[in-house]
Amino acid sequence: MGYPTESIAKGVPFNPLFTFECGQAFRWKRLSQTSEDWLGIILGNLVRVKGDSLRVLGRAEQDASRTDAFDLRKYFSLEHDLDQILSSLPKDPFLISAVKEYYGLRILRQDPWECIISFLCSINCNIPSIKLKIENLCRRFGTRIESGVMDGEYYSFPEANSLAGAEKRELLSCKLGFRWKYVRYVSKKVAKGELKLGSLSRSSYHTACDELISEASDKTLGVGPKVADCVCLFSLGMLEAFPIDIWMIRCLMSQYRDLIGFCSKKVPNQLPPRRYQKWAEIMRSHFGSSAGYAQQYLYMKMRNSWRVHSK
């Protein structure tokens, strides 16, 4: 294949393991457990990241129209000055240890379309289960990518039109469960141009959230505050977004209880919308304009320490 090898992040802090396994993206696969060798698919391009070098191995034929938007510097958010961002965060002990432990985690700038569908798949699911659903969708509705180099089959993420036209039983066969109607509803909105994901990045964070959640007073089925925050943070470059999931609730309850001013000792497993907004706003003003970075480091710390703790 005649694609050049590029250096992804020479001199830039970048840890593929933390970046790809922190639950922001679901299609990166580690090829070797002993080295940093990863395979991912970005806008129909099969991409290999090995050490700090990056190589494009193949492209999906029918995705040619989208390759102009294929910008690896943008995808890996190389314009983010990680050291500057991390040093701008408040110095509380829990966050300091999270940053120390997971240094090199970068927030990616993914395709908003893939991002919104992925996080619809994430609703009430664990990560292996999310990956399975997305993989099923790609195999069923995506386009085969010919690499000629790698073993195995690789598929692009489906186009909005494909999912918008899918039948219920087809989506259910991808193991989407009750999420099938969310996926199809949003796909139709995007396919018809009623939800313009591309232009959202030019909006303010709050405008983008409103647009994603209420979408001109017509509720966007399946997109609540958490999914909207994930889209803002992981695909629109809005670093102030602070998604609050079950792990973040546990984190806030155990580490930032005074800040959120929540009296009950019982850790809730979900937040009513108003409380979600209140807590997210408090954390935004605490962590500042890069609150999303704090959230990701805290998320990693919380998940992994919980796992160790509960063994």
Added chain:
DNA sequence: TCCCAGGTCCTAC
């Protein structure tokens, strides 16, 4: 067999 998972929606107060 039960419980849980990167939530959201609907119903009943």
Added chain:
DNA sequence: GTAGGACCTGGG
């Protein structure tokens, strides 16, 4: 406005 339950399914 908000608490409580339902929702598909795979994995522990």
